[in-house]
Amino acid sequence: MKRRTALWAFAIVLAAVSYPPHWYPETLRLQLTRLFGASDDRPLPPSVPPRAPGAGAEPEVYCPPDPEGWREAHEIEGVTIERVDSCVADNPWLLAASVRGTNNVSAETLMKSGLTADAVEVGADLDGDGDPDEIHIRLEVAELNGGSAIVPGPVTRYAIAPGIEPGLWVFAPKLHGMAVENIESQQARPELRLPSPAIRVEQGDRVRITLENSHYMPHTIHLHGADHGFVDVTGEGNDGVPLTSEVPVVPGAARTYELQPREAGTMFYHCHVQPHVHVQMGLQGLFVIEDNRPDNWVQTLNPGAGQVRVRSAESRAAYAAEFDLHYLDLDRQLGERIRAHNDPRLITRSMHRDYDVTDATQDYFTVNGRSFPYTFRESLVTGNEGDRLKLRVVNGGVNGIALHTHGHKFTVTHRDGVPLPEGLRTPQDVAWLATAQRLDLDLRLVNDGLNAYGPGIWLFHDHGNRGVTNDGIGPGGNISAIAYGKYLQSDGWPKNQGVSWDNYFTAAYYRREVPVWHNYLPGLLDDTGTDRWLLWRLVGLALAGGILLALLWGAVVSRRSPR
Amino acid sequence: MRHVAASLLAGLLLCGFADARDENQADPDPMAGHQHHAMSGDASGTVMNANTDRLPRDCAAVGEEANFTIHAGREHAAGRPGHIFGMSQHEVRVPPCSRVSVTFVNDDEVRHQWMVHGLPRYLYPGGMFHIEVAGGHQRTGTFIVPGEDRTYLIHCDIAQHMEKGMRGQLVVGAGSGDLWGVAGISDDFYRSSYLPGATWAWLAAALAAGLVLGFALLRRPAGSAEK
Numbered sequence: 039m040k041r042r043t044a045l046w047a048f049a050i051v052l053a054a055v056s057y058p059p060h061w062y063p064e065t066l067r068l069q070l071t072r073l074f075g076a077s078d079d080r081p082l083p084p085s086v087p088p089r090a091p092g093a094g095a096e097p098e099v100y101c102p103p104d105p106e107g108w109r110e111a112h113e114i115e116g117v118t119i120e121r122v123d124s125c126v127a128d129n130p131w132l133l134a135a136s137v138r139g140t141n142n143v144s145a146e147t148l149m150k151s152g153l154t155a156d157a158v159e160v161g162a163d164l165d166g167d168g169d170p171d172e173i174h175i176r177l178e179v180a181e182l183n184g185g186s187a188i189v190p191g192p193v194t195r196y197a198i199a200p201g202i203e204p205g206l207w208v209f210a211p212k213l214h215g216m217a218v219e220n221i222e223s224q225q226a227r228p229e230l231r232l233p234s235p236a237i238r239v240e241q242g243d244r245v246r247i248t249l250e251n252s253h254y255m256p257h258t259i260h261l262h263g264a265d266h267g268f269v270d271v272t273g274e275g276n277d278g279v280p281l282t283s284e285v286p287v288v289p290g291a292a293r294t295y296e297l298q299p300r301e302a303g304t305m306f307y308h309c310h311v312q313p314h315v316h317v318q319m320g321l322q323g324l325f326v327i328e329d330n331r332p333d334n335w336v337q338t339l340n341p342g343a344g345q346v347r348v349r350s351a352e353s354r355a356a357y358a359a360e361f362d363l364h365y366l367d368l369d370r371q372l373g374e375r376i377r378a379h380n381d382p383r384l385i386t387r388s389m390h391r392d393y394d395v396t397d398a399t400q401d402y403f404t405v406n407g408r409s410f411p412y413t414f415r416e417s418l419v420t421g422n423e424g425d426r427l428k429l430r431v432v433n434g435g436v437n438g439i440a441l442h443t444h445g446h447k448f449t450v451t452h453r454d455g456v457p458l459p460e461g462l463r464t465p466q467d468v469a470w471l472a473t474a475q476r477l478d479l480d481l482r483l484v485n486d487g488l489n490a491y492g493p494g495i496w497l498f499h500d501h502g503n504r505g506v507t508n509d510g511i512g513p514g515g516n517i518s519a520i521a522y523g524k525y526l527q528s529d530g531w532p533k534n535q536g537v538s539w540d541n542y543f544t545a546a547y548y549r550r551e552v553p554v555w556h557n558y559l560p561g562l563l564d565d566t567g568t569d570r571w572l573l574w575r576l577v578g579l580a581l582a583g584g585i586l587l588a589l590l591w592g593a594v595v596s597r598r599s600p601r
Numbered sequence: 602m603r604h605v606a607a608s609l610l611a612g613l614l615l616c617g618f619a620d621a622r623d624e625n626q627a628d629p630d631p632m633a634g635h636q637h638h639a640m641s642g643d644a645s646g647t648v649m650n651a652n653t654d655r656l657p658r659d660c661a662a663v664g665e666e667a668n669f670t671i672h673a674g675r676e677h678a679a680g681r682p683g684h685i686f687g688m689s690q691h692e693v694r695v696p697p698c699s700r701v702s703v704t705f706v707n708d709d710e711v712r713h714q715w716m717v718h719g720l721p722r723y724l725y726p727g728g729m730f731h732i733e734v735a736g737g738h739q740r741t742g743t744f745i746v747p748g749e750d751r752t753y754l755i756h757c758d759i760a761q762h763m764e765k766g767m768r769g770q771l772v773v774g775a776g777s778g779d780l781w782g783v784a785g786i787s788d789d790f791y792r793s794s795y796l797p798g799a800t801w802a803w804l805a806a807a808l809a810a811g812l813v814l815g816f817a818l819l820r821r822p823a824g825s826a827e828k
Contacts, residue, residue, distance in 0.1 A: 141644075154644060154712075154735070155643050155644035156644040156735070178711065178712070178759075180759075180760040180761075181760050181761045182760070184760070184761050184764065185764065186763075186764045186791070187764065187781075187782050187789035187790060187791050187792065187793070188763075188764075188768075188781055188782045188789070188790050188791070189790075190791070193760075193761075193764065194760045194761070212712070214642075214647060214712075214733055215649075215731075215733070215758075216716070216758040217758050217759055217760040218758065221718065221758075226760075230760065250710060250711040250712070250736060251711060252711045252712065252759050252760070252762070253760075253761065254685040254686075254761060254765045288675075289675055289685050289686070290674055290675035290685075290686065290709035290710060290711055291675075291709070291710050291711070292710035292711060292736060379793045379794075380683075380764055380765075380789065380791070380793055381683040381793045382683065382685055382765055383682075383683055384793055
């Protein structure tokens with residue numbers, strides 16, 4: 039009995055002592071203040087450095103080296119390939135083979151291109167103007183960052199930004215050899231990437247596009263905005279729409295789409311099977327129809343869009359450079375579904391029945407298949423003072439984008455591939471692109487206070503707040519820049535004058551593990567330590583509470599069954 | 602019972618075995634180009650690193666002549682639920698030092714590959730022998746296997762083709778143990794879940810039944826002891 043009383047007393051005293059004084063009722067606290075004044079200073083917990091400062095947090099190399107000299111100007115198979123001023127460039131042999139035709143280049147060029155001998159077959163010059171007018175393109179479907187029953191983590195890996203590898207499906211040029219650079223890292227080879235390649239043909243060309251469906255789901259190609267018949271000459275469907283024109287291309291099968299476009303313009307192509315899912319998975323690309331000009335050898339494939347290095351006669355006559363800009367937003371939770379299972383039946387159910395696009399939100403915002411900071415490696419718009427640049431922009435995303443240029447006002451010359459009348463061509467610095475919309479922009483680097491404000495590294499991005507983040511962490515998304523030559527290093531990396539980008543080239547940053555200003559305000563606005571003083575008091579309080587509960591239980595039991 | 606014991610043993614050794622999933626893929630020089638070596642071919646297909654006469658170091662002479670015709674395509678995955686692509690034969694067994702000729706027939710309209718990994722690099726750049734065939738075509742390629750008993754990975758390295766069925770193994774001599782995930786030969790290392798949605802109800806019912814049974818068994822002997 040004595041022990042019980044002592045325990046009661048101990049528990050009550052422990053509770054009273056542990057109870058944090060700043061949790062007392064406010065009136066009591068004020069009374070105490072009148073008697074004793076304020077409590078002594080108890081410093082707030084110190085700032086703590088970011089977690090995991092070890093090897094995993096080392097920033098990636100900003101600008102990867104270019105050992106094969108892909109950025110340089112080249113003359114291959116008589117094709118002049120323009121230099122790329124930014125860091126990462128396409129394989130120039132692939133570009134040359136896509137211009138001359140994989141059926142017309144040397145075995146050496148073909149091997150260096152990575153393309154199969156029938157990837158881009160070029161035929162006769164039908165109008166006798168010095169360039170070929172029969173073009174046969176073969177495309178496959180590749181899955182990036184997909185699942186496996188053998189290895190953990192994604193296979194055929196493709197990062198849009200440090201540590202961010204969303205599941206993707208893309209149309210891919212027909213390449214020989216392995217899908218990966220090496221089987222240990224599982225890194226996809228450079229040509230297997232987002233977005234699907236931009237395709238360029240000439241107005242009036244007889245174009246055949248064969249979809250060789252190497253994927254495990256049905257797919258089609260729908261030529262959005264490009265002049266094509268609903269059926270081909272044999273009466274077979276040619277619109278790529280399973281509802282109305284033809285049965286989709288099943289896994290392992292192939293189908294050829296045909297068109298002879300009468301009008302030029304910036305168009306679009308995409309899969310039309312379960313399009314609410316397949317289009318946003320990445321099965322979409324730019325389809326550019328250039329004006330028919332003499333001796334006009336166009337760059338049939340532009341892998342990953344970006345700078346056009348073999349330009350059409352029209353582009354060369356009017357512009358200093360041309361860039362394809364393909365915007366696409368992605369839903370992380372949709373992409374994850376392709377690697378949640380390996381069984382394609384389970385994937386099909388997950389993507390096409392469990393996934394509800396009406397409840398979905400987009401998390402990643404890419405331009406030319408990358409999000410910031412990778413956009414600065416390969417999707418800069420580069421030029422020099424006085425240059426006139428042509429930008430062909432498509433928004434393939436679920437949401438519209440408000441494309442904004444810093445330091446410049448551009449003019450929209452074409453909308454959805456159709457030229458706008460002169461009266462509508464007014465300079466603007468924000469342009470709205472609805473889903474699937476294309477705009478041709480005329481960007482003049484003329485320092486006159488209207489067109490441009492002078493050389494610099496001027497951002498361009500979707501001005502919508504989500505679009506400049508990677509799953510809500512900024513900076514990210516589709517931020518890229520108009521970078522003038524004098525602001526570029528020899529390796530193509532911009533001479534930024536702002537903060538270090540070490541954070542942004544660290545996967546942990548986008549995993550929300552790094553305080554946003556740690557690298558230039560260390561300590562000031564970092565994460566805080568914990569309040570151990572309060573924690574111990576709460577532990578004491580809980581201990582007292584436990585003892586009191588046990589005593590109460592004992593009291594109740596002993597009253598019910600007196601010995 | 603022996604199977605159960607083997608499963609338990611495998612479970613205990615799982616960490617050790619995990620590394621053996623693709624041990625034949627281990628590649629000390631991963632950057633060695635896979636694309637540009639000793640290739641012969643055209644639009645219908647290519648054979649890479651063919652070798653009809655150079656002997657592996659551990660072979661005094663060519664052993665047997667081993668000839669195979671292997672078909673690939675969607676139809677060869679028929680009868681294997683959850684597989685999209687397949688081969689007419691996912692396992693190739695040859696004696697050590699055999700000269701292996703494979704005629705790879707593509708019955709689909711898309712590319713397929715028959716690629717062997719882990720061969721000696723002094724004979725096969727990148728450690729691989731590779732036949733690639735465009736849709737509707739076929740190619741024959743020949744290579745000589747080493748004398749050591751070993752199991753090599755065969756696969757198609759077009760994105761997701763291995764994952765969706767085109768994974769096989771080349772067993773030289775007695776081999777060195779089955780690889781995981783070979784169609785019709787071995788299980789997936791990571792199996793998808795096929796449990797029904799009502800699994801929790803089954804588990805809850807079983808748990809309740811266990812409780813009732815347990816209480817019943819514990820009470821009865823106590824009662825009989827009092828009598």
